Structures are given as structure tokens and as C-alpha cells.
Amino acid sequence: TGSSRPQRMLKAVQKNATKGDPKSVISAIDSYCRHKEWAMNVGDDKGLILDSVLTEVNPSTALELGTYCGYSSVRIARLLSPDSKLITIEFNPAFAIIARQIIAYAGLQDKVTLVEGASGDLIPKMKEQFGIKSFDFVFLDHWKDRYVPDTKLLEDCGLLKKGTVLLADNVICPGAPEYLQYVRNNPRYESRYYPSNLEYTKVEDGLEKSVFLG
Numbered sequence: 001t002g003s004s005r006p007q008r009m010l011k012a013v014q015k016n017a018t019k020g021d022p023k024s025v026i027s028a029i030d031s032y033c034r035h036k037e038w039a040m041n042v043g044d045d046k047g048l049i050l051d052s053v054l055t056e057v058n059p060s061t062a063l064e065l066g067t068y069c070g071y072s073s074v075r076i077a078r079l080l081s082p083d084s085k086l087i088t089i090e091f092n093p094a095f096a097i098i099a100r101q102i103i104a105y106a107g108l109q110d111k112v113t114l115v116e117g118a119s120g121d122l123i124p125k126m127k128e129q130f131g132i133k134s135f136d137f138v139f140l141d142h143w144k145d146r147y148v149p150d151t152k153l154l155e156d157c158g159l160l161k162k163g164t165v166l167l168a169d170n171v172i173c174p175g176a177p178e179y180l181q182y183v184r185n186n187p188r189y190e191s192r193y194y195p196s197n198l199e200y201t202k203v204e205d206g207l208e209k210s211v212f213l214g
């Protein structure tokens with residue numbers, strides 16, 4: 001049996017990036033996925049929007065739903081302040097194995113906790129298992145039909161506080177229409193759409209930033 005796309009992505013990082021240098025890891029993945037084979041990382045265009053929102057929020061505790069190979073985990077963790085932490089949830093063990101290696105190659109393993117499992121099961125355990133009071137920032141990039149139920153779950157578990165920023169990938173492609181409906185028509189959120197394009201393509205996509213008002 002041959003290698004998988006995530007395995008080939010890891011090889012490209014090990015070949016083209018410098019150990020301990022997050023920027024070179026990001027560039028190696030973007031170059032590989034733009035020129036060799038497409039993969040569902042948030043990518044460089046939407047990545048710039050992610051960077052700017054992160055710099056504005058400067059979260060102490062961040063949550064990512066949907067690690068995949070760790071590209072956005074590296075993008076997020078590299079911008080966190082010294083004592084800040086990222087918890088990232090990945091459902092697929094094969095993806096998690098690769099993501100751990102890419103996050104470690106970037107030298108960010110001390111800032112990132114990768115947890116394997118389903119968001120619906122893990123979110124209610126966040127407080128007790130990880131001592132989380134609430135999240136300052138949530139990046140939604142997992143199953144698009146889980147964006148709404150998991151946002152409601154985060155609310156119900158008291159994991160959002162006044163000012164928490166939710167940033168959702170793929171609200172146009174593949175699309176998360178129910179999520180857009182939910183956050184845009186909900187008085188408890190202040191939402192804004194950031195137009196961009198689907199990673200490594202000219203197809204329209206974008207990020208929705210929603211501030212929880214408490």
C-alpha cells in the first residue's frame with residue numbers, strides 16, 4: 001500500500017522546512033499543496049485573515065475543531081503569547097498522527113494539546129479534563145454540519161464568554177448555510193464575513209467572524 005496525502009505532506013515538511021521554524025513549515029505545506037497536490041488546509045490566503053484576527057484577539061486559550069495535518073494549529077500557535085495554549089480536536093487518528101509530527105517539527109508541541117475524538121463528546125469534558133474556564137478564540141474547521149450544534153454546545157457548557165471570537169472556515173465552500181443563518185440572526189453574536197478563496201484555488205470561499213456578546 002502506498003503513502004497517504006497527509007504522509008506525503010509530512011515528507012514535504014521534513015524535506016523543505018527548517019526544524020523549529022513555524023514560518024518555514026507553513027510555506028512548505030502551502031507550496032506542496034499549491035504545486036503538487038491540493039489538501040484541505042485553511043491555506044495562505046485565508047491564513048492571512050486568520051493571522052490578523054488572532055493578532056487582534058491575542059487569545060490566552062484557543063480551541064480548534066478540525067486539526068487535519070496541523071497546518072492551522074501551527075498558524076495559530078506561532079502567534080500565541082508565551083503562556084497561551086491551543087487545544088485542537090481531531091476525529092481521524094491517521095490525521096492526528098501526522099498533525100502531531102508537523103506541530104512538533106515546528107517546535108510548537110508545548111503550546112498545542114491535540115485531543116482525538118468527536119467534538120460533541122469532547123466539548124462537555126473541556127472544563128474538567130483541561131481546566132478550561134472559557135475560550136477566548138474558537139476556529140471551526142471540522143464537519144460543516146457540526147458548526148451549529150457545537151456552537152450551541154459551547155454556549156451550553158459555559159465555554160464562551162463576553163468577547164469570545166468564533167472564526168469559521170468554509171462558510172461558502174463547501175458551505176455552512178445553517179451556521180451563517182444561526183450567527184447572523186442571533187442577537188448574542190456580532191458577525192462579519194471576510195471574503196477570500198478556497199485554499200490554493202480561485203473558487204470563492206471565506207471566513208465568518210462572530211463575537212459572542214454574552
Ligand SMILES: O=C(NCCCCCn1ccc2cnccc21)c1cc(-c2ccc(F)cc2)cc(O)c1O
Pocket residue numbers: 040041042065066067068089090091092117118119120141142143144146169170173174198199
Ligand atoms: O471537510 C472539510 N473539513 C472537515 C474534515 C473532516 C473533519 C472531521 N473532524 C475533525 C475534528 C472533528 C471533531 N468532531 C467531529 C468531526 C471532526 C473541508 C473540506 C474542504 C473541501 C473539500 C473538497 C472540495 F471540493 C472543496 C472544499 C475544504 C476545507 O477547508 C475543509 O475544512
Ligand SMILES: [Mg+2]
Pocket residue numbers: 040041042141169170
Ligand atoms: Mg477548512
